Amino acid sequence: xxxxxxxxxxxxxxxxxxxxxxxxxxxxxxxxxxxxxxxxxxxxxxxxxxxxxxxxxxxxxxxxxxxxxxxxxxxxxxxxxxxxxxxxxxxxxxxxxxxxxxxxxxxxxxxxxxxxxxxxxxxxxxxx
Numbered sequence: 001x002x003x004x005x006x007x008x009x010x011x012x013x014x015x016x017x018x019x020x021x022x023x024x025x026x027x028x029x030x031x032x033x034x035x036x037x038x039x040x041x042x043x044x045x046x047x048x049x050x051x052x053x054x055x056x057x058x059x060x061x062x063x064x065x066x067x068x069x070x071x072x073x074x075x076x077x078x079x080x081x082x083x084x085x086x087x088x089x090x091x092x093x094x095x096x097x098x099x100x101x102x103x104x105x106x107x108x109x110x111x112x113x114x115x116x117x118x119x120x121x122x123x124x125x126x127x128x
């Protein structure tokens with residue numbers, strides 16, 4: 001299920017992102033997408049490719065990964081995300097739901113930490 005009012009657009013210095021053509025109320029499910037589940041061994045291989053930036057850790061023990069279909073892998077990260085995501089291991093899907101009102105033409109974002117308001121630095125913001 002992909003809401004018909006969502007669209008992908010280019011963002012200067014960020015690549016692409018997911019946007020909305022209409023106002024969305026809080027707690028609205030805007031996408032449910034199937035995932036392709038892969039093993040931890042396959043994740044090690046994917047981590048050596050560009051796909052590393054688009055896969056999700058998966059499984060109750062975080063010992064797998066998945067590639068989400070639909071728009072899921074295009075949502076950009078924000079520490080003040082306007083959406084959150086939920087993993088359904090049994091049905092092998094990821095769901096995106098708004099956490100506040102989202103205005104027309106606003107970018108829809110998720111927090112890559114898993115919790116929409118988690119301020120812990122994500123992997124690309126960690127200083128080495």
